[in-house]
Amino acid sequence: MKLDAHDSMILELLQKDARMSLKDMAEASGLTSPTVSARLKALQEVGVVRGFGADIVPSALGQGVMFLIIRSRPSDVSAVADALAEMPLIREMAIAGGGRVIATAVFRSIAEQESVLNDIGSVPLVQEYDHYVHVETRKKEPLALVSEGAPVSMQCYYCKKVIEGTPHKIRLDGKDHYLCCPICEREYRKKYAEIKEKAASE
Structure with a gap:
């Protein structure tokens, strides 16, 4: 399956404004609203579109953000990721190469920050970890590069x-x-x- 011109247009519109109505997307893409709805549903079913959500800024709610690089043996990385996923203050996480897990955590106080770090350190298979407190976001763009003909x-x-x-x-x-x-x-x-x-x- 490959994205056609209409699919890529719908995805680009969603990346710019996830709140855009079906009517507005239809007008911008030259399709009817039912066609846009059907195409969007199909893109969701095959896993191209994961969901729609608000981009809430943690600092606006008085919360700090820190980035973590957690190391383990490559054979243990899946178990480590499972343990980290159970921690509610870790909001985003990905397994990378070399037995590493890259994670983002939020905290509302120094005590919570220390609690997250202590919890990570207590996971038996974690060998070591580094953490870095977020200072400033300089760029944030949608991760997916959308283009006509892209394979799905x-x-x-x-x-x-x-x-x-x-x-x-x-x-x-x-x-x-x-x-x-x-x-x-x-x-x-x-x-x-x-x-x-x-x-x-x-």
């Missing part, structure tokens, strides 16, 4: 691997689901049915 990488809904070639698309309860192969499709249908059956019995 989709993850298999079952095994979570990147789908190579044409995905197997199935429709369940009015929503499209994408799988990488017939085996994953069969297992996913089975798992989906089990979840529905369990939900119905509760």
